[in-house]
Amino acid sequence: MPMERLKRQYQRHIVRRIIVRGALMLDTSTCLSSGDNDGLIDLMLVRDSLENKALLTGASIAGALRNYVREYRGYNALDESQLFGCQRDERDGEQSPLIVYDSISSDNLKAELRDGVKIKSITGTAEKGAKYDLELLEAGTKFNLCFELLIDEQDKNENILIGELAVALSGLQQGEISLGMKKRRGFGRCHVKEWQVWYFNLEDSDDRTAWLNFEHWCTGLFPNYPTYPSIQEAFEKAGIQLDISAQDKRDRFSIQAIFQLASPLLIRSGQDSSGCAPDVVHLRSHRDGQLKPVLSGTSLAGVLRHRAERIVNTLGKHQAIVKELFGFVEEDSKQAKASRLVVHESVIEHWADLVQNRIAIDRFTGGAYHGALFSEQPIFGSDETRLTLELELRQPRNAEIGLLLLLLKDLWTSDLPVGGESSIGRGRLQGLEATMTRQIPGEAIQTWTISQDGERLQVSEADADALETFVSDFSGEVAA
Structure with a gap:
């Protein structure tokens, strides 16, 4: 000084x-x-x-x-x-x-x-x-x-x-x-x-x-x-002249994808906030003065991380790219790094909920456990049901973008369930439309759109090969 x-x-x-x-x-x-x-x-x-x-x-x-x-x-x-x-x-x-x-x-x-x-x-x-x-x-x-x-x-x-x-x-x-x-x-x-x-x-x-x-x-x-x-x-x-000469130098890749429910969804709530009788109800949060069902960012991030680890393990390579993407805490060395992937919470619109009764079965006798009857209230979807997933990756590398695209593909095709009880068919989504943007400092913003047209997938023609390049970079980096 x-x-x-x-x-x-x-x-x-x-x-x-x-x-x-x-x-x-x-x-x-x-x-x-x-x-x-x-x-x-x-x-x-x-x-x-x-x-x-x-x-x-x-x-x-x-x-x-x-x-x-x-x-x-x-x-x-x-x-x-x-x-x-x-x-x-x-x-x-x-x-x-x-x-x-x-x-x-x-x-x-x-x-x-x-x-x-x-x-x-x-x-x-x-x-x-x-x-x-x-x-x-x-x-x-x-x-x-x-x-x-x-x-x-x-x-x-x-x-x-x-x-x-x-x-x-x-x-x-x-x-x-x-x-x-x-x-x-x-x-x-x-x-x-x-x-x-x-x-x-x-x-x-x-x-x-x-x-x-x-x-x-x-x-x-x-x-x-x-x-x-x-x-x-x-x-x-107020009489103050602004001189904002600083250029936006944020480097980001974002995904905004619209899905519908292909099967019932249940993310357990820690409290019965709706006052219902069922033992288990779907997670809800206050929006515009009403309790609405949500897909929490913590649940979605956990599912994405688990699938990313599975993809990398399938290729037989190191988990460093997953840690760099989702963050990590090393208890032995006390090192920590925040996640560079921002996963937003999604509100589910136009939904319906029904109470279902279930019972635990003794696998040895094949009979019902005594006192094991319980009720659940998952979220059911229709053709009008919509939820928008928003992901934002900061300071991205091409290989990391490629991994995100693979995760989006698994969500889109109902191969990656979210929430609980996925083993009985719950938590599967179906992709409808997605918009991806790449913002690089000093360059024009790149945008790609994907939409589902029946059984066909429509991809924007503008530089569509770049999406395939991201996935190739991921495969090449992991293989290296």
């Missing part, structure tokens, strides 16, 4: 302040847990100590924004410390000029419970002692966000700071930033629908007085102040 910055690192002379407020809404269930398991639930939500409301900490928001800006600017770009301050291991780093405030939910806390379990890849059964439960915030929960950007008189990169802040907040606005835990398994998706921006020039006496009289303690949006759906428009209306 330059000496002049060291001399004044504890005595910043703030000349301008920008205050931003936004109304954030959760689109999917969100796990805002502290990681403590002192209660009856393994992962409990963080609550406000005074009210029965959920707490969204400023550290969680800032961490998500920082990671988004890092991906947007490219992993090999300069560090984003200009806006978010130094890293934890930097002893002489600078303080962040951006203040991110804690946020409390507008309404009382509404939670739903989910169960999770680790599956053995060899046997396909649950691993002993690996079951856990977690508490989630319902979709539709609202938070009022507040940010404050401090601009020092010595800062010559004011436009860069404002531009990076606009990029980060645009990610929130467009729903490209997720919050909380298990973000890459469909939890924590959100968006901001309204913005308010104030610009104070503290070198001007009127603006200085206005900032002193500003209601800093107000936690929500100001009802008498104009709101804007776009953060760029809100900045411009």
